[in-house]
Amino acid sequence: MRTSSTTDFLRDFNDAFFKGKKDFIEQHVSDDVEWIMVGTMPLKGRQALVDAAFGMQDYTQMAFEVDTIIAAGQEGAVKGVMTAKGGNDRERKYCYCDFYEWQGDGELQITKMTSFVVETK
Template structure:
């Protein structure tokens, strides 16, 4: 089971609540929720590593990542404004590794909930 720790202000707006749920779904490996939340043209840029383009490549990447289980997800900050959002947090993995991350999201529109692009900065902690 994944332990979730989130800042109390992480649900002050519908988009902030959505980004919180999106990150929880990622940590828990809920691929169906993740796929429903992105546009067909999703582009995920993992800085310094790779770029995933399109819903099918996104699904494939999620399937590959599902093997390494997250045991603890901490969400420090979630921000949203218009059609952009950001999440800052950390993850502890089943294998003992720990990562800090910042994700920047662009939505299909200011009122839309489909994610059009994600830029991720991921740092392996000691």
């Protein structure tokens, strides 16, 4: 797969994650996908990822902006900013960087995600 197509895929995957497109996410992660959110216990498996992303920690309630996408070979990264309303309607802003590993040449499937999230002031 060409790098530009891969960066488009990563942009689409990130967009689906934040816009609640659960079917897209389910279709593009492997059965045994691993999601490491640095500082928490890793999640293993498609259902665990979907439950975390679209369950209690609903990322679809956050505004987001992608700053940078890098892809090479079977790995890539997306860096951006997400914003959520906190208690007392206080806006909370987070910088994030997700590192991805995938398999496949045509229809890519994410096999591993490592997420770093830091709240900014």
